[in-house]
Amino acid sequence: RGLQEVTWCIDKLAQKLKxxxxxxxxxxxxxxxxxxxxxxxxxxxxxxxxxxxxxxxxAVGLARLRxxxxxxxxxxxxxxxxxxRSLHVGALVDLIWAFAALRVTxxxxxxxWAGALDAKxxxxxxxxxxxxxxxxxxxxxxxDIDGLFNRIAARxxxxxxxxxxxxxxxxxxxxxxxxxxxxxxxxxxxxWGARVGExxxxxxxxxxxxxxxxxxxxxxxxxxxxxFKLFAAAPAANLGPVxxxxxxxxxxxxxxxxxxxxxxxxxxCKATRAAVLNAAVLRSARSGLRSxxxxxxxxxxRRGLWTPMTQILCTRLCLERQIR
Numbered sequence: 001r002g003l004q005e006v007t008w009c010i011d012k013l014a015q016k017l018k019x020x021x022x023x024x025x026x027x028x029x030x031x032x033x034x035x036x037x038x039x040x041x042x043x044x045x046x047x048x049x050x051x052x053x054x055x056x057x058x059a060v061g062l063a064r065l066r067x068x069x070x071x072x073x074x075x076x077x078x079x080x081x082x083x084x085r086s087l088h089v090g091a092l093v094d095l096i097w098a099f100a101a102l103r104v105t106x107x108x109x110x111x112x113w114a115g116a117l118d119a120k121x122x123x124x125x126x127x128x129x130x131x132x133x134x135x136x137x138x139x140x141x142x143x144d145i146d147g148l149f150n151r152i153a154a155r156x157x158x159x160x161x162x163x164x165x166x167x168x169x170x171x172x173x174x175x176x177x178x179x180x181x182x183x184x185x186x187x188x189x190x191x192w193g194a195r196v197g198e199x200x201x202x203x204x205x206x207x208x209x210x211x212x213x214x215x216x217x218x219x220x221x222x223x224x225x226x227x228f229k230l231f232a233a234a235p236a237a238n239l240g241p242v243x244x245x246x247x248x249x250x251x252x253x254x255x256x257x258x259x260x261x262x263x264x265x266x267x268x269c270k271a272t273r274a275a276v277l278n279a280a281v282l283r284s285a286r287s288g289l290r291s292x293x294x295x296x297x298x299x300x301x302r303r304g305l306w307t308p309m310t311q312i313l314c315t316r317l318c319l320e321r322q323i324r
Contacts, residue, residue, distance in 0.1 A: 004051075004054055006035055006038045006039045006042055006058065007054045007057045007058045007061065009031065009034075009035045009038075010035050010039070010057075010058050010061035010062060010065075011057065011061050013031060013032055013035065013061065013065060014060075014061040014064040014065055032065070032067075036062075036067070036069055039058060039069060039071070039072060040069075040071040040072075043071050043072065043075045052079050052083040052084070052086075052087055053087060053088075053091055055072065055075055055076050055079070056076075056087060056091050056092070056094065056095040056098075057091070058072055059072060059073070059076060059095055059098045059099070060094045060095060060097070060098045062098070063097070063098035063099075063101045063102050064101075066101075066102070068102055068104070073099075073104060073107065073108075074107065076095070076108075076109070077107040077108060077109055079109065079112075081109070081112040081115065081116075084109070084112045084113055084115075084116040085115070085116045087116070089116075089117070089121040089122075089124050089125065090125075090129065092113065092116060092117070092121075093125065093129055093132060093133045093136075095113075096113055096133065096136045096137065096140070097132050097133070097135075097136045099136070099140060100135070100136035100137075100139035100140050101136075103139065105140055105141070108140070110140060110142055110145055111145055111146060113142070114142055114145040114146040114148040115146050117133075117148060117151065118151070119151050119154065119155075122151055122152060122155045123155060125155075127159065127161075127164050127165075127168055127169070127172065128168055130152075130155065130156075130159075130172060131168050131171045131172040131175065133152075134152060134172055134175040134176055134179055135171065135175040137152070137175075137179050138175045138178035138179040142179075143179040143180060143181045143184075144181040149179055149180060149181055149184060150184075152176070152179070153176070153180075153184070153191060153192040156172070156176060156192040156195055157191060157192050157194075157195060159195055161173070161195045161196070161198055161199045162198040162199065162202060164199075166199075166202070166206045166208075166210060167206075167208065167209075167210040169199045170199060170210040170213045170214045170217070171210065171213060173195075173196040173199050173200075173213070173214075173217050174213035174214075174216055174217045176192060176196065177196070177216075177217045177220045177221060185220075185221070186221070187221055187222065188200065188221050188222045188226065193221055196217060196221060197221075197222075199214075200214060200217070200218050200222070200226065200229075200230060203233055204233070204235070205230070205233050205234055205235060206235070207235040207237035207238070209240060211234070211239050211240050211242075211243045212239075212240045212241070212242025212243045212246075213242070214230060214243070215227060215230060215231075215239070215242065215243040215246040215247065216242060216243075216246055218230050218246075219246050219249075219250060223250075224250040224251075227246060227247060227250050228250075228251070228255065231247055231259070234262075236262075236265070237266065238266035239262070239263075239266075244259060244262075244263050247259045248260075252287070253283045253284075253286055253287035254284075254287050254289065256280075256283050257280045257283050257284045257287075257289070257292060257296075260276050260277070260279055260280035260283065261277070261280055261296075263276050264276040264277045264280065270304075270305065271307075273305060274300065274305040274306075274307045274309075274310065275307075275309070277296060277299075277300055277305060277310075278307065278309050278310055278313060280296055281293050281296045281297060281300075281310070281313050281317075282313060284296060285313075285317050290317070293317060297310070297313075297314055
């Protein structure tokens with residue numbers, strides 16, 4: 001089979017996976033093994049210069065299948081620098097994403113890709129594409145290659161992220177903070193950081209998985225003060241493990257109590273909720289706030305969240321009579 005036909009088969013398998021056929025089922029499909037075998041044979045006879053777009057398509061399809069195909073990656077690595085400049089920027093972004101998804105950096109032509117991503121090419125990308133690209137560049141640690149980060153930053157500075165869909169704007173913001181080389185990380189008031197600042201000050205803040213990245217980038221570029229501003233405006237819904245982790249890392253004992261109460265309110269498991277509130281009681285007591293500790297213990301008693309550890313804390317804090 002020719003390279004285009006093999007690539008078409010890989011795309012078909014990737015579509016099956018997208019239709020929720022199951023990753024294990026796809027891997028056990030005889031067509032998967034046949035495609036990989038035919039691809040290896042085809043690469044021995046194909047002209048890399050003439051088929052670079054098909055190589056890119058095949059790599060993207062295999063990345064979606066989470067398959068590492070060494071002959072294909074070797075062919076891509078051997079491609080001429082001019083070949084990447086002739087590839088459509090959308091296809092190049094997808095290819096870089098594929099290598100990032102597989103966490104492959106050894107032998108990858110990172111310098112050639114960085115050179116192909118000139119300012120004109122980057123300007124053509126829509127925000128979802130740009131977010132995917134910056135995420136992949138951060139994974140592959142390409143920020144300090146051939147001035148690439150500066151070109152990306154110049155593009156981000158021109159965007160109106162405040163009007164962009166929340167999840168995409170947060171993903172792009174966090175990826176920029178991860179991609180920035182040493183010395184090019186800025187605050188939330190200058191350069192590309194100002195666009196990130198507009199994202200973090202958006203109100204109301206939507207609930208969802210993007211909150212973790214929002215809190216992380218707030219801490220990275222703005223420090224504890226920005227983290228607590230975000231927390232003050234955060235929804236009552238579950239913030240996610242990353243957000244709670246960032247909050248607890250930057251908060252003093254008193255603020256940690258509020259964070260733990262927020263977390264406990266979003267725990268479905270009764271035992272977990274009790275464990276989190278026990279931690280809140282302990283932190284409250286350690287910071288000298290006996291009244292809040294006593295209030296928390298009262299609430300736990302009323303809600304049926306009293307555990308042996310709660311009893312130990314109550315006894316050690318000499319609050320047993322007051323709770324009764």
